[in-house]
Structure formats: structure tokens, C-alpha cells
Amino acid sequence: MHQISALHRTILIFFVFCILFIGGAGATGPAVIITDHSVTPAVLMPGEQGLIRVTLMNTATTAQKTDATILTAVQTVTSSESADVPLIVESVFLDGRGDISVLDGNAAFTGVIGPGQSIDLTFLIKAPEKEGVFFPRLRVRVKGGESTIYPIPVNVNMPISHIRIPDIQISQRDLPFVQPGETINTELTVENIGKSPAHDILISLGDGEAMIAPVGARASSSPILPSGSDLMMPLSFRVSREIEPGLYSLPITIRYHRVDGTLVQETASYSVDVRGSAALAISSVRTEPVTLTAGEQFNLVIRLENTGTGRATSVYADIDIPMRGSREAFIGTIRPGNDAPAVFRLTAGESGDIPYTLTVRYSDDYGDHESREDLIQVVQSKGFVLPIAAAILILIIIGASGYYLLKKKRTE
Template sequence: MYIKICIISIALLFLMGVFPVQAADPAIVITDYEVTPSVLMPDEKGIVTVTLSNTQVTGTTPVLSPDESDSDFSYLTSSSIIDSVFLDGKKDIDVLAGNGQFEGKIGEGQSIKISFVIRAPPQSGLYFTQLLIRIRDHEYIKYPIAINVNTPISTVRQPALILSQSSSGPIKPGESFPVKITLTNMGISQAEDITLRVKETGLNIAPLQTNAFHIAKLRQGEESSGEITFNTDKKTTSGIHKIPVEIAFTTPDKGETQVTETISLDIRGEADVSIMSLETDPERIQENSPFDLVIRLDNSGTGDAESVRASLDLPFQGTKEAFVGRIEPYNDAPAVFVLESGEPGDYTYNLNIEYKDDWGEHQRTENLTLAVIKPPDNTVSYIIFLILVITCLVGYRFWSRRGDV
């Protein structure tokens, strides 16, 4: 009977306001935290970032009646006032900075980030710190934060999308070619709503029709493929071109994740060396006389022509081989031969051209003709010239003697 009377008395004292009423639940909550790096090495420093939010919504404050005073509803303002924020390392984690850095009020619907510098212990393991938030007129808010020190433990099961590619082989500039792109989920959870998109690069390589494809979902160990056709410009340089590929997907916690991978395209230019022009010096080749044969070789292909050589099989004495070297696309270079002609006539000969490009060694043979003429016969000219000289001398003699007659 005595106990019942005490309980009733205490209840009446609470109702009469003798004892203060415990405030309602505070509006401050911890909405997120992050440890950087996610896995610390022993004795390594890291940063713990905590997000505090005020969940109180504007317009929820009650209207006071004439019988109520501000003190009756003091929790509505004090529940968002923070007196201190403290990270307790529990004797294992050293908190180097950040404790006591914030106190004050967080506005309605607002959030703040608070960071702490920590140092990991010398031993590997999983450690638990405790975040202590003192809210005015309330008890401490306590929140455990796990610190992973060199242990293979993942707090979130995430997918891991691995990109691979396959194509028909090296590509010539100016051609269109398909590339098969495969995504394999090597993670430990499912990935959903996957979009693969080839990004613009400003190069002379671009998707021909579409630059993306979509995959609904990939479970652990599953793979899916799509094909994208690329088009190249003839001026695309030779080499390995890296094309960025953007992969966007949804994680199990409904978070959107975006990563960028690359595919490699092997572009190999193809040279095309041929005769551009041919000339001799002198222009008319006489028998048994020296002359120069100049043949200009042109590269009309899409790649460099390396180690260009030219040779001919004319039955003359002289230089019959010429080393030209490298000829870049849309350029030309001379092959010069210094020769001594033979007997008059038309000579059919072969010009052999050898060169290398990204696709290997090449040879080309051109059939040409060279004319050698006899020197002109000047006997008649000499006779006529002699007659003219004699005639002039006779005429002059007669003219000079007319005064003696």
C-alpha cells in the first residue's frame, strides 16, 4: 500500500511540473559516414567524415494555447542544438583532430559534414569507434563506426563489372568495323539497369550508328555482350587508340554508380607507292652518252612507306638501284639513277619498287620503255655550210676587183 502511494505521488508531481519533462526525440540524426581510405594499413592515417542532418520540417511547431508557455515546448528549439561532437577511439584508434570542432544549431532540413583525423593501430583487425553527439536537453546520441585495418572484409556487397572486347583484328583507316564489347560481373552482388556508352573523343574514330547499349541486369558471374560499329577517317593516324567507355549501373543499395573504362583500337595505315612522274636529263638520250633517269614515287596510301627502294634492269652501265627511305602519306620522293646509254633503240625494262608498312613488306613492278637515238647525221649540213663559205669568198673576191677593170 505504501509503494502504491509513492508511485501515485511521483506521477502527480510530474503532472504538476515539479519534475522536468524529458524532451521528445531529438531532430538530429546521423545520415551517412565515410572512412577514407576504406581499408587502412597499420599505423596509417585516415579521415572519418560524418553527416549530421536536422530532420525537423518547417511548419511542425505547435501553436501555443493561452494556458501554455514557451518552456512547455522548449524541446522544439533545443532538440536541434548541438553542444558537442566527439569521436571515441576506444583506446584502439587514435583521434588526432576533429573532436570539439562543432557546436551550435543545424537549420531545419539542413545537413553538415564533420571530419575527424584518425590513426590506425599497429595491428590488423576490425575496430569499432563510437560517435558521441550531445544534444541540448537530451541524452548523448551514440553511433558505432567500424574501422577496417588491413582485413579482407567488405561492409557492402558490390558488383564489379569487367569490360572486355573482341574485333576482327587491325583496322585500316577509312574502314568501318564492328567491335564486340562484353561486360562480366565479377563482383559479389547483382548490377541492374546497366548502360554502356562510348564517349566522344574528338578523334577521327566515331560510332557509325549507335554509341550505346543497355543491359537490364547482371547477376554474379554472368556476362552480356553488345556490338558497336566504328567508322574511321582516312587521315586517322596509325597506332593504338584508346576510346573511353562510360558504364552506369545501379548497385544493390539503389545507389547509382558510374565508371569509365577504355577499349583499344589497333589502327594500321597501309602505304601505296607508285610512279608519279618520270623524266630524263637530257630529254633525248643519244647512243653511248651519259644521262640521268629521275622517277618520282608517290605514296597515295594511309600509312607511312618505310625503307622504300627502287631498282631497274636496263642493260646499261651505271647506278641501277636507289634508296628512297620513308615516304609519308600524300607525299612523294625521287629515285635517281645515273646511267650510260648503249646502242640506239627502244628498251623495255622493269622498275621494281620495295617498301614496308604496318601490314608488312610489299613489292610492285612497273613496265617501262626507254628510247635511245642515234646522234643526228650532219654531213649534208657541213657540205652546205662549206658551199656557202666558198660562195661568199668568191663573191667577195669579184666584188673587190671590180675597180681594176
């Protein structure tokens, strides 16, 4: 009986150690990392003061804690739960290592950082009287977790430059004016304004506005574009006649390799100013009534059609015909493919073929325009109308009589 009790005690002790070991292994200890740092100013002069700013972050989120309850000598029941793991910071110390003097900021923070949270700390430092690059160390001690040592470079008047890289710039000689339906030839300037050559450079015109389509080659390449050099890329494109006037941008893709083999892809654009030009022409000339006699009032209707590719605005027409009445007409705007009437209310003067000039003034995207057209208006004399009417009436009577006699003769 005593031997069984001793065995039971041995098993109990074994399970207690196992449970303690498992429970301890299931917990995740807190840890701190430095996610960012900066030195202001970036380059200090000897003896100058500056600021070091660092960001501390708690990497832990939650931990799994395992508890055990012993029911018998050979059976246990375990339970687990999740709990937040706080980061207890016992000290934050910036060690200047005999070169950088830390004037303020040490021992400025001790406390708790929540799971996944971060905090910014700032240290006031003073550069040494000598030039060089120095590495003060930030030491962060965490309770129950891993402490961190983080070196921060401080540049004291040392000419250290960034890696030299190419810089490709796309430019256009000017902003071309393009009319709808027109094909234009131009070129791009591809320039390397960086400090090192660009290799395997490829410039391609992308798919932009559907009504502006490239003609011919869409890309230009060069095996190398040295620093300070440029190349010209010819460009040809066609503009649809149905496009609305306006400013359009065509996308350009730039691909090249740096000296270290890194592939770089950038985007640019080529701008096009689409401007339509108006062209006004006479589509018809008529009078109301159709036949005019001297002294009679009538309407002279001249229809103007826009045969161009842009809107004609501020359309104004006048005639220098030697008749009394309104000889000026304001029409307004005429869109491409449309027409509009210029109406003049006049009183016919002398009979005969009366010459006159129509002057049309209008504006479009290219400026103001003026066109002239020579016309003739026929005016009949009053005394000439009656004989003509009588002659027409006599002919009608003669024709009707002849038709009647012919029909009567056939019936006999």
C-alpha cells in the first residue's frame, strides 16, 4: 500500500513538472524593435546640437497561457486562454560612446507599451569637435523580455553622397496644334539628367485616347543612354475627325536598367492640343417671294454652312446691296456640318441685275476670320410683270381651245 502511494507521488510530481514546462513554453514573451530613426539635421557641424528621433514598437500582440488542474493521480484537465502581452520598458538609454554627447532624453521614458503599439522618443545631442561618422547606441531594457541595442549613424560634416543613379526625363519641343482628321509628325526628347548611364532603355507610347492613334512604330530603344546625353524619338499619330477639340495627353512608358541591374519603369505623357478650324460657305440663296419687282418688300435668306472641323462662333453677316432695309444679320454659333440662315428684310429698288457683296465675319480656335462673296439679285420692273402675265394667260387659253377642238374632232 505504501509502495502504491509512493508511485502515485512520483507520477504526480512528473505531471506537475510537465504542466509547468508546457505552460511556460506556451507563453510568448514581449519584445521591442526600433522601426524608424532620424537625425536632424542630417549632417551636423562639429560642436553643433541636433535631435535623434526613434520609434519603439511592441512586437507582441497576444499570448497563449495554459493552466492545469489535477483531478487524480493519473488524470489532468487543462485549459487555455489568450491575454494581451504588455511591454514594460524599464529604461531607454542613448550611449554616445564618448563621441556624441547626450544632453537630454535619457531616462525620459519608462512605462508600458501596449500590444502592437509604438512610441516616439527624442534625444538632444551635441556633435564632437571633430569630423566623422559616429554610432551612438540606443539601449532598451524590457522587463521579462529581450533587451535591444540599436546603433544610429550620426554624420558630422562628412561628404557622403547617395548612390549615383540615372534619371530619365521626357520633354516635347512644343505643344502642337492639331486639327481633327489631321496626321501630325513630331518628336520627343529623351534625356538622362542623372549621374550614371541608363542601359537597355525603351520608350513606348501607350494606349490613351481612343480617337488619337499612333501611326507606324510605337516605341524607340537604345542600348545605353549616358549621363547628360539625350536622344530623339520620332512620333506620328492620326487624330479622328470626330474628336472634340480640347487638350489630350498620350501616356508614355519608360523602361531601363540601372548600373546594378535594377529594372526601373516610369511613366510620362505627351500633350496634344486639338483645335478645330471653321470654314463657312454659302449653301443657298433665296428670296421670299421668289420673283421681285421694283418697290416690293422681300426677305433675302442666305444660308451659311460650316464645312470645317471646329465651331464658328460670333458669326456676323452683312451685305452692301443698294436697297433700303436691314442689311446686317447676327447668326451666333454654327457647329461643324450644320448651317444657319442670315435673314435680311429689304425693299427692292431699281429693276435689273443688282450686284452686291456678302461679308461674313466669325471666330474659331485659331482666331478671327473674314470672307467675302460676290452675288447678284434680279429685280423686275413693274410694267414688265403685266405683259408677261397676259402672255401666259393667252397661251393657256390657246392651249385649252386647241385641246377642246382636237377632242371634238376625234369624237365625230
